[in-house]
Amino acid sequence: MAAVFVVGAGPGIGRSVARRFASTGHPVGVLARSSSTVDALLDDLPDSAAGVTADVAVEAALRAALDELVARLGVPEVVVYNAGVIRSDTVTGLDAATLLDTWAVNVGGAVTTAAALLPAMADGDGGSYLMTAGMPHPLPQLTSLSLGKAGLRALAELLDAEFGPRGVRSATVTVCGPVAPGTAYDPDDIAEHYARLHRLPAGAWPVDVRHGDPADAAG
Numbered sequence: 001m002a003a004v005f006v007v008g009a010g011p012g013i014g015r016s017v018a019r020r021f022a023s024t025g026h027p028v029g030v031l032a033r034s035s036s037t038v039d040a041l042l043d044d045l046p047d048s049a050a051g052v053t054a055d056v057a058v059e060a061a062l063r064a065a066l067d068e069l070v071a072r073l074g075v076p077e078v079v080v081y082n083a084g085v086i087r088s089d090t091v092t093g094l095d096a097a098t099l100l101d102t103w104a105v106n107v108g109g110a111v112t113t114a115a116a117l118l119p120a121m122a123d124g125d126g127g128s129y130l131m132t133a134g135m136p137h138p139l140p141q142l143t144s145l146s147l148g149k150a151g152l153r154a155l156a157e158l159l160d161a162e163f164g165p166r167g168v169r170s171a172t173v174t175v176c177g178p179v180a181p182g183t184a185y186d187p188d189d190i191a192e193h194y195a196r197l198h199r200l201p202a203g204a205w206p207v208d209v210r211h212g213d214p215a216d217a218a219g
Helices: 013-022 035-043 059-073 096-123 143-166 187-199 214-218
Strands: 004-007 028-032 050-053 078-081 127-134 168-175 208-211
Touching: 004 013, 004 059, 004 096, 013 028, 013 035, 013 078, 013 187, 028 035, 028 059, 035 050, 050 059, 059 096, 078 096, 078 187, 096 127, 096 143, 096 168, 127 143, 127 187, 143 168, 168 187, 187 208
Parallel strands: 004 028, 004 078, 028 050, 078 127, 127 168, 168 208
Antiparallel strands: none
């Protein structure tokens, strides 16, 4: 089986997605900012897994890390972008520099990941690019996150229009509430959306799927 890359992997959704695809035999590559996070993830994955570190907001570092994963595992069949900055802020209390810093992680890293991997996937056997979104409705108290997640959904549409005809489908999984094990937002349950999306035939492909109740977004 071809590889699955999880970019912005962590102990929640990233870990669950990595384990879900590994359970069906896919070699998994995980990318996180800290080596301790990567090591913890690899301890929970088969020996075929590989891990790299990079700050997704730093384009050169992210591209180099993705190139390393390709060198070790091959061109992926599935790429999951799961990085994000969650902070409380408002339009009147948010300065432009902070907004750009959050945008660099919430959207910029997703653009870099797509640019680095999707052309090779399209030239090969195709696959799926799935991004973790949230904020089904924008909230004034979560301005930078609302803007970032709206940007991801726009990016999914743009990428699906460009690469969908070449066999690489793109979509977002919009998580409507706080992720926590044992709740309605258990990461293992959320991970099923990614596995299900990847298996869908092209004619049934949605550009966004939602998990949970949008009323939970403020929670």
